[in-house]
Amino acid sequence: MQVPMLDLTEQYSSLRSEVLEVLDKVMSSSQFILGPNVKKLETDVAEYSRVAHAIGCANGSDAIHIALQALGVGPGDEVITTPFTFFATGGAIVRAGAKPVYVDIDPITFNIDPAKIEEAITDKTKAIIPVHLYGQMADMERIAEIAKKHHLAVVEDAAQAIGAKHNGKTVGELGSAATYSFFPTKNLGAYGDGGMIVTNDDEAAENCRVIRVHGSKPKYYHHVLGYNSRLDELQAAVLNIKFPHLDKWSELRREKAQMYTSLLKEKVGDMVVTPIEKEGNYHVFHQYTIRVENRDELQQFLKDQGVQTMIYYPLPLHVQPVFKDLGYKEGDLPLAEKAANEALSLPMFPELKTEQQEYVVAKIAEFYGK
Template identity: 65%
Template sequence: MKIPMLDLTEQYQSLKPDIVKALDEVMGSSHFILGENVRKLEADVASYSNVRYGIGVANGSDALHIALLACGVGPGDEVIAPAFTFFATAGAIARAGATPVFVDIDPLTFNIDAGQIVSALTDRTKAIIPVHLYGQTADMDPIIALAHKYKLHIIEDAAQAIGSQYKERKTGQLGTAACFSFFPTKNLGAYGDAGMIVTDSEELAEKMRVLRVHGSKPKYYHHVLGYNSRLDELQAAILNVKFPHLERWNELRRDKAGIYSQLIRERLSEEHVKAPLVGKHDEHTFHQYTLRVKNRDALQQFLKENDIETMVYYPKPLHLQPVFEYLGYSEGDLPETELACKEAISLPMFPELSIEQQQEVVGKIQAFYEGAV
């Protein structure tokens, strides 16, 4: 049984008539940039996030960069972020001219350790980027308290966590602004690159709208240096078809995660495999179902040989990446992050994943460890 990390074919077939119709309408309108589809998606995602404004941009990486610039982050500033995340988090900080300051993670959730942020603060700290990794929110109350105390911006990196909740508050409403990615693999995925920023601040929303169109307002009059980063109508039309299904898809992901966790409890020892922890106040959306395991690389190779695809997010932490060598970090500086890079492995996860496929995945993991001990 060949089991992929992600299979979008069944989802597409179920939505194909609506998607084809939506794309045909865009083609017929001949309006491809910042039209009605983008405006509808912006309004719907903002409302879903319990804030007032959505700003569609070209991708999730640009969303982070533009949000930082709108908040006034630039050269001489520092921005605190975890080192266990996708490169775009820190890349956006550096491209804004600021300095990434990395903080270790909570080993139970893979998210930034809120208790370690205060020791990383300096008089140059301008913002904090908590990453809601794999679909679970960071521990936000202490982060919000620090931001209020020291007058810092919080920019949520919610690229993997649309629809996730922390104490009944949605991602998107937990900071100054939040950034979503609609990369095709995400819970709400386009058929190419796409992203969005949401915020409750009218002032910031207007700055972001200007920044995404070359810093121009009105057209051809440029008061700031902006970018060409617009969410196009074709991708927005696809996302508008998909958006009403997001809650059901997220619920299915939670169901699949529950099945995985039950199978793992029944068949595997915690000495070898630790299932993901869901915080008691969290509503996880399981963009990824990520384990901590012993002999990770050997396990991944074994599963590959048995036609089971897995992914390692992330094999090398950001503070040890060559591009950030100038920051002066060394191995051992963030021990929990570095350990997670050696132990984390993500299993196949998508709403249409069958119980038989899950049983096969866990069965092969069981076979690996029973053969290894």
């Protein structure tokens, strides 16, 4: 059996006629930049996130960068974040002119450990970026308390977590701003790149709108240095078709996660550490990530058996070569480094079949001699 990490063909097949119709409408209108589809998506995502503003941009990486700049983060500032995340989190901080300060993770959720944030705060600290990794929100209540105490901005990197909740609060409600990615593999994915910033801060929202069009307001008059980072009208049209299905897809992902956990506990036992949904959280399972010893050997074995898996992420940011000037070394953030050696993400998408999951778990059990 072949089990892909992600298969978007069935999803597209179910939406094909709607997608083609709306794309034809955009093409016929010849309005390709910041048109009605972008406005509709911004309105709907803002309402979904329970915030006042949503600002579409070119991708999730730009969303973080623009949000930081809009909140006043720049040269000489420090931004505290997690090392166990995609490169865009740290890259956006440096692109904004600031310095990333990495603190270790909670080994249960893989998210930033709030208990380690306060000791990393200096007089140069301007913001915190928690990453809601794999679809589960970080402990935003504690992070928001720390930020309020020290007068810091909080930019939630929710590239993997649209629809997630923490004690009833949505992404964006407790932070200064939150950012989404609509990369095709995401829970709400476009057919190309796309991103969005959501915020309740009126001034930050207006700054984001200006920054995404080269810092222009009014047109051709530039008071700040901005970028060309607009959400494409064609991508917004696709996302508007997909968006009403998001909650259903999240529930299906949760069902698949429960199935994996049940099968793994039954067939493999304590050889595999399964994901834990923290009490009060609503996990949308962008990834179903287990922790195992002999991770690389297991991944190769599964590949040989037709099962695709992914490692998110094999090298934490604090020891990435591009950040060597920050002075970190191996051993500085041991929990993130341990996770990088043990984390393995199994196939996960709403259309994943039960027999595919049973096959994946059977092969994991075979590897461990169960």
